[in-house]
Amino acid sequence: MALQFISAKEAAALVKNDDNVGFSGFTHAGCPKVVPVEIAKRAEAEHAKGNPFKIGVFTGASTGDSIDGALTRAKAIKFRTPYQTNKDTREALNRNEFDFFDLHLSQLAQEIRYGFFGKINVAIVEACEVTEKGEVVPTTAVGITPTICRLADIVIVELNKKVPAKLRGIHDIYELQDPPKRREIPIYEIQNRIGLDYVKVDPKKIFVVETEKDGEGGGFAPVDEVTARIGENVANFFVSEINAKRIPAHFLPIQSGVGNIANAVLAAMGSNPDIPRFEVYTEVIQDAVIDMMQKGNISFASGCSLTVSNEVLHQFYNDLDFFKNKLVLRPSEISNNPGLARRLGIIALNTAIEVDIFGNVNSTHVNGTKMMNGIGGSGDFTRNSYLSVFLTPSTAKKGAISCIVPKVTHEDHNEHSVKIVVSEYGVADLRGKGPRKRAEEIIEKCAHPDYRPLLHEYLNRGVNGHLPQDIYACFAFHHTLRETGSMLNTDFSKYQIG
């Protein structure tokens, strides 16, 4: 049958108030860009008429401003999951304008299938090709696209003419069966392909909107002295682990989080002659990975999205023949799958907002209250990795904040899962150490020297028990920051000893 072509405005009219809408993409990569903006306009028009209009927003991870930003500003969101990085969305959810549900990214597709979040009414997905048989080829990310396309009653495809149709072949689309009929995922080497190069959709429910929108990718801040030293510390640590035979000589696949520190670490690994050429099994493939593939430092990359600056994206499209057999994009339940992370033995590199002296990590909430982005895939990878590494500068806000604290104000990764902590000062190895030894290690290796005496003072307040946490003084750093503007002014003598 012939595909039905409609305008973005007509597409937006297919979405009803209170619908649950699933969007393609993972980060800004692969997201639809025109229909959500039309939905936002429609919401504003309905609100102006006094009518309710809000939708549930389900995505792979964060999105571009065309989804989270536009819908937030239009007050068109009733519920949002699983992750966001948009300034307006962040402010709105911290004002509790809508409910935000933060979960491990690998779990969203299956929990939608299990029926835990109700029905998905509409899927809106970006594609570089769509056929009359219902073969929908995603653009630069996969996320939860296979699941929402199968479950939704209506699938709106934004066919983006700016994305070359010859991207087809870079995706590996595979949706898991649900228990009790689930089988193994047959990936044993990260380059294994197990699925189709398109998402199969019932063509009767497809509506196509043609677009010509460029990517929404900005650049990263350049590597500074602190991030460069973190990168060198990680690279040197890996070399010493290879020498000690605790990491195989041919190395293991790397998962690296998003952002400047991750880019600095990859760069340091690439320039260290004692680290062999390696592979990446991760969720977000960033600029540094593309650069290192071209230089030959990285032999293969498997991810959920290609989240690069527009400059790198255009290079990538130009060199598609080079990349096509070296890079694969998978659904988030595969890229982030706990069983695969464990089977493949990935080395997980993620950043922290703050780390405490006992090895617990806050990845999400500033001061334990204000949501930053969400846990993302850090839990999927950390818990199941061969070796988990958390990266943090020792301080923030010109030293007023120590990123090493007595107790984290929100716990996303706990002592049971965190093995290595790295700051610009050094590498704390927590493996096989009880809480008091972990604390000594983190203070001496990672904390800023200005904060070490305060952290030792906290540790040695005389609290009994296996883990000398003081339930009166554990947040003294955070109280003092709030009251004086710097954690350095902390006075533990004000606190009762717990």
Added chain:
Amino acid sequence: MALQFISAKEAAALVKNDDNVGFSGFTHAGCPKVVPVEIAKRAEAEHAKGNPFKIGVFTGASTGDSIDGALTRAKAIKFRTPYQTNKDTREALNRNEFDFFDLHLSQLAQEIRYGFFGKINVAIVEACEVTEKGEVVPTTAVGITPTICRLADIVIVELNKKVPAKLRGIHDIYELQDPPKRREIPIYEIQNRIGLDYVKVDPKKIFVVETEKDGEGGGFAPVDEVTARIGENVANFFVSEINAKRIPAHFLPIQSGVGNIANAVLAAMGSNPDIPRFEVYTEVIQDAVIDMMQKGNISFASGCSLTVSNEVLHQFYNDLDFFKNKLVLRPSEISNNPGLARRLGIIALNTAIEVDIFGNVNSTHVNGTKMMNGIGGSGDFTRNSYLSVFLTPSTAKKGAISCIVPKVTHEDHNEHSVKIVVSEYGVADLRGKGPRKRAEEIIEKCAHPDYRPLLHEYLNRGVNGHLPQDIYACFAFHHTLRETGSMLNTDFSKYQIG
């Protein structure tokens, strides 16, 4: 070659000061019982002579008193991992007499292989059969036995004549390859067998000690009114989930933690006519499971240990023909494997020390300082389950302690992994709810009515942000308990608002 038979005292003499020693067993089940006692005696004799004598103790989980109790009392432990339940051991580690390292039980075998804890010098394992070819048949648990037997220089086998040799066939022994060569674990239905019925050991390194020791299993406290109501709430919740089609009609495999509440839940499930006959995929198979297999409520059980009272153990040995094709014992890296938990879609039932209103769970540390037992397998199962359930009475110590608190003092499972909380008052369903909605749900459904006003007062203190945690007042319940003997006396007006 002929096996070498020696006395327990001669075996103990093979262990050197500072050795790392791996023991078979998982809970008291399957542990060696005479050689560790001789090692303890030897340590005391060496200490009396002024010589050092301490060993590293690696086990599947907790052990019987013959290992943890005897070695602790002899001050013969330098390092202990991964879990314990012995009164003397608990007190000693909380006095920091030795370093205790608490990790997810599924991870220990592989991290020993990865070299994260140094060399295992000696393995001491209980068996019901040992052959000249080096076929060692474990008794009632597997734990880390395959790995320690392969890696140790010396393997001391306690051949226990009280355990029938015809137990052979109940174990499924399979050790994973390490990355990058690891393959899938080919278990798709819980009754699948994938390995050998014995542990293969180089016979040259085997020394056999013959013993005749009964099991060390005590009974459980009878089901009381509170645990019975928790059980009923769980069973009724499962029925409503089946009716809502969020759990498949034929149900999914159950993992249940250890203890009275777990036994009460299984009993309630067994007596509910709307719950179909089900399977158990768990770490510890307890009395209630054996009873329900005999009654036909449970069709198959896969676990790491048969941890039953001696009375049930003797029944089990007598009815071995009945149980042999309905029960399998596996190594802990298989019984607790995250990838398998997710593939099989297990429903995880674990108990909490305390739960906070935002859905975080403390499983390990009383007051955040005193180690109770350890995290055990609760993290392996919870994070990777189809549905995770935490069970707790609403209060402890006759109401002086609320088990629902503003903030848990130690976090072992966080909001990202905890889906359902059950107390004797009801069932809180946290799926798809942001922090404020989760808090309302937990307070109204699970907290004791006496504590609900205080918990609402905390929640509504006016803290801004996504998650209204107050860094001044979050431990007010625990402060008040310490200062007045009851959390009910909490006065939030004393605290600054954070």
